[in-house]
Amino acid sequence: MRKFIWPCGVALLCFAAGVAVAVPPPPPPTSDASSVAAEAGNVLKAAQQAGVLRVATEPDFPPLYWVDEAGKEQGFEYELAQRIAKELGIPKVELVEGDYDKLPSLATEGKADIFMAGYVPDNSIEGVSWSDSYLDFGLCLIVPKGSPVKTIKQLKGKTIGAYEDPAATRWIDENIANRKAVKTYMGPGWLFHVDNREVDAAIYDYPLAVEEIKAFKRLQIVSFNLNKSSYAVGFKAGNPDLQQAINTAIKTIEASDDYAGLIKRYLPFKISQEVPEGSATYTIQAGDTLGKIATEKLGSPASWEIIWDLNKHRIPNPNLLDKGDVLIMPKAKEPL
Known part of the structure; x- marks a missing residue:
């Protein structure tokens, strides 16, 4: 018996006992290689084979990610995601937008490969693993201009505002025990409550504060790095190769002048030239x-x-x- 292999899509002809019998070509695969890899749980391999890194993020979240009036996507995390993908050998980034608290589930359900939206690693989020830090930062202290409060030691008996985030409120509970009260808020523009003197001061992530405070000319940041914290990339647990690859990528990126340029472009804040007398x-x-x-x-x-x-x-x-x-x-x- 001899087989003649014809171009794709053409039936094979098998000659048995002198009779030509048409044999239909095999059915096309039901899923591509990336889908097979994804089903097997290998997120990195799936993304590399697909040529796309799907990044879950919160929309309109400057300075981390937003779309400007000209329709251009930009932001610190947006730019960083492009560089991480490049280091992973993935040519394209595709953003998957969702509400902040829903982003981890997009990764665990396979609708995104990773998520980035100013997440501090949180082991209470089930089914998620974390990369090393891609941005070290600290909470900052925000007060009305002219306020005598310059440090957290001066918050005794004061009412403090905070974004409704467990990491921030936990830090306040552990470090400012002599406060009068803590009020938490959610949503953009929450610094209005400080501007309106409903609270005496606010505690907030530096990367977000330097953007949001621009709309409040009567407020100022008086102290940075109240604690040590970090933002990390989240992804579905059980992907050690992805974790290692992202950590290596982050280390390479952070060692470059380009990384410093991203921070200056998206997270700028000119330091105070004032120094204590006699310093x-x-x-x-x-x-x-x-x-x-x-x-x-x-x-x-x-x-x-x-x-x-x-x-x-x-x-x-x-x-x-x-x-x-x-x-x-x-x-x-x-x-x-």
Whole structure:
């Protein structure tokens, strides 16, 4: 018996006992390779084979993601997702929009590969694993201009406003025990309650505060980095290869000048030039980094954290340092 293989879609002819018998071609596959991989639980392989990374995000969420008046998509997380996809060998990003609290389920149900919308890793969200941090940040303190409150120590007996987020309210409970009350709010424009003096101050994520405060000219941020927190990528649990790939991608991106550029573009906030009277200071020069300054002034690049600790209430992120900014420096030890 001989088989003649014809172009795709043409039946094969089998010659048996001198009689040609038409054999229909095999049916087309019911699913492509990416679907098979997805069904098997391998999210990374499915996305790579499909050539698309599906990212669940909240719509109209500046500075993390929004569409401008010209219809252009932009934002810190939008740009970061493009770079993560590239590092994963995936040429295209497709956004899957949804309400903030519904985004994890989009990933666990297979409707998205990952989700990004300013999520602090939360182990109480079932079926989800987290990447390493892609943005380290801290809560900040917001008060009306002219308020005597400059630090959280001055919130004794005050009423504090906070976005209705478990991470923020938990931090307030643990760190500001002598407050009068805490009021939580949901939705855009909630800083109105501070502006309207319904509360004395507000505690909020720095990345979101620097955008939303633009609409409230009578408010100011007086202290950054009240705590140490981070945003991370979420995805369906049981995908260690995806987790490792994303962590590697984030590490590569964060080491680039491009990452610092994203922070300056989307999360800018000019530091206060005011320093306490009698402070030792250093004015940043072109080409300076905290490590370089620490080496020259303190004798070790590892000492950059000493400088950072003295300035982090004024500077939301080390990547925002520019030529001409004034740093508070450790005072020289008095001679014996």
